Amino acid sequence: MLTVLYRGPLASCDYDCPYCPFAKRRDTPEQLRADRSALARFMSWAAAREEELSVLFTPWGEGLVRSWYREALVELSLMPHVRRAAIQTNLSGRTEWTARADLTKLALWTTFHPGQVTHERFLAKSRALAERGVRHSVGVVGLPEHLDAARRLRRELPSPVYLWVNAAEGHTYTDEEADRWTELDPLFPYSRHPHRTRGLPCRTGHDVVSVAGDGTVTRCHFIKTPLGNLYDGTFHPTPKPSACPNTSCDCHIGYVHFEPLRLYDVFTDGLLERIPILP
Numbered sequence: 001m002l003t004v005l006y007r008g009p010l011a012s013c014d015y016d017c018p019y020c021p022f023a024k025r026r027d028t029p030e031q032l033r034a035d036r037s038a039l040a041r042f043m044s045w046a047a048a049r050e051e052e053l054s055v056l057f058t059p060w061g062e063g064l065v066r067s068w069y070r071e072a073l074v075e076l077s078l079m080p081h082v083r084r085a086a087i088q089t090n091l092s093g094r095t096e097w098t099a100r101a102d103l104t105k106l107a108l109w110t111t112f113h114p115g116q117v118t119h120e121r122f123l124a125k126s127r128a129l130a131e132r133g134v135r136h137s138v139g140v141v142g143l144p145e146h147l148d149a150a151r152r153l154r155r156e157l158p159s160p161v162y163l164w165v166n167a168a169e170g171h172t173y174t175d176e177e178a179d180r181w182t183e184l185d186p187l188f189p190y191s192r193h194p195h196r197t198r199g200l201p202c203r204t205g206h207d208v209v210s211v212a213g214d215g216t217v218t219r220c221h222f223i224k225t226p227l228g229n230l231y232d233g234t235f236h237p238t239p240k241p242s243a244c245p246n247t248s249c250d251c252h253i254g255y256v257h258f259e260p261l262r263l264y265d266v267f268t269d270g271l272l273e274r275i276p277i278l279p
Helices: 029-048 067-078 096-100 119-132 144-156 175-184 188-192 264-270
Strands: 002-007 053-057 082-089 106-111 135-142 163-167 208-212 216-218
Touching: 002 029, 029 067, 053 067, 067 082, 067 096, 067 106, 096 119, 106 119, 119 135, 119 144, 135 144, 144 163, 144 175, 163 175, 163 188, 175 188
Parallel strands: 002 053, 002 208, 053 082, 082 106, 106 135, 135 163
Antiparallel strands: 208 216
């Protein structure tokens, strides 16, 4: 099975989080049309594929406020050869569309951003998804000013919903601070420090790849060397996991595929939506 992390040119977001590493811009109508066209091309490729496929949309901006991402997730979930159709989202958009999807395949990786949305509004969205049977995780960025909000969210979220915590970029945690976040997310220690990866095997480029809007394939979002193009037949996955050329990896979407961490055994079927199986 091939897993694709798809990131088209969309960069506009309805939030403006100061800690967000993603690009910020207001997409013009022409840029939105280009993103929609690029996604349509990817969907044609996905529909024509015969082998098993999983897709995680990782847009720079917020995808679910755009109708073409909602429709793409529904369509992917209904394709017989697709195992999972997922997206990273701030959950600001409508969620009623999920009723048309195959909920055994659809999943959402959602993030709560204090200061951008009220606790009550976000919690209501998560509860509604849980009531409909939509698989989703909820996460926060582990900034000190977010701790109380994260604790409250964990108390009030439906119990099956997993709460993950990302270490804040550039922030150093004392052991005491890290322990507070680990109480909320037992897997926070994986996010706390970068993982030394150079020369060690990673599944990226083998059975998981990143794809840009024009079809350019790279092994992951953090290694820009092209491996070919999805649409012209020049991309061929490596026959087995290969050595990472980067010194380190500090982002979950990258290190989850790093073989020495064995996180595939932890996340199993919840890999793309960040839902682990914990004791």
